[in-house]
Amino acid sequence: MIVFFSYILLGLSLAAPIGPVNAAVLDKGIKKGFFHGWLVGLGAMTADVVYMFAVFMGLVHFLEFPFVKAFLWSFGFFVLVYTGIETIMGAGKIISPKRTNDDTKIKSFLSGFFISISNPLTILFWLGIYGSVLAKTVTEFDHIHLALYSIAIFIGLIIWDLFILVIASGFRKTLSGKTLALISIFSGISLIGFGLYFGYQAILLLFFT
Numbered sequence: 001m002i003v004f005f006s007y008i009l010l011g012l013s014l015a016a017p018i019g020p021v022n023a024a025v026l027d028k029g030i031k032k033g034f035f036h037g038w039l040v041g042l043g044a045m046t047a048d049v050v051y052m053f054a055v056f057m058g059l060v061h062f063l064e065f066p067f068v069k070a071f072l073w074s075f076g077f078f079v080l081v082y083t084g085i086e087t088i089m090g091a092g093k094i095i096s097p098k099r100t101n102d103d104t105k106i107k108s109f110l111s112g113f114f115i116s117i118s119n120p121l122t123i124l125f126w127l128g129i130y131g132s133v134l135a136k137t138v139t140e141f142d143h144i145h146l147a148l149y150s151i152a153i154f155i156g157l158i159i160w161d162l163f164i165l166v167i168a169s170g171f172r173k174t175l176s177g178k179t180l181a182l183i184s185i186f187s188g189i190s191l192i193g194f195g196l197y198f199g200y201q202a203i204l205l206l207f208f209t
Contacts, residue, residue: 004148007153011152011157012156020080020119020190021116023194024087025041025165026187027087027187028111029167029172031090032108034168036108038162040111040115042109043109043111043114043115044116047112051117051123070202073201073205074202076119081192081196087187088188
């Protein structure tokens with residue numbers, strides 16, 4: 001059980017740094033409420049499952065090619081910049097009590113999925129940290145333990161998402177509409193900043209390696 005809880009702590013530690021997914025979850029939780037924010041987090045975790053499966057299947061070798069890496073950085077750039085601009089443009093909608101027509105559950109889920117699936121830092125986690133954990137666990141335990149420890153990591157991710165959403169829901173109830181709009185604008189700028197960083201990495205790979 002001690003090992004199991006240590007893997008939950010690993011999941012918490014990996015989810016805690018403020019990144020594109022956390023910024024998106026906070027923004028959606030503030031704008032649309034707890035459930036829509038949770039769907040963003042669920043979409044991101046679905047992308048995590050895809051990468052976990054890829055590691056199991058040994059598809060990580062394809063990511064050793066510079067062109068593939070550059071494509072991933074570029075894809076992340078477009079997704080994050082687009083999402084950031086959309087977030088900033090929609091900041092004023094927080095003040096309006098009416099829900100917009102594009103306020104759909106599937107859109108919330110897909111936004112989290114695409115932000116996470118296009119995030120090279122997420123890929124690096126599953127290849128690097130989880131890959132090394134996988135290699136170590138396989139040598140010491142059977143596949144049942146491997147599955148349990150993988151689940152423990154996801155429990156840590158879920159706990160952090162819930163914590164973020166409780167904070168976002170509290171902000172939504174206690175802060176004024178203008179303050180919430182400013183927070184949303186800050187989240188959008190954060191997403192654009194991450195996107196520009198990803199674009200910079202893509203340029204380095206394409207033209208300077």
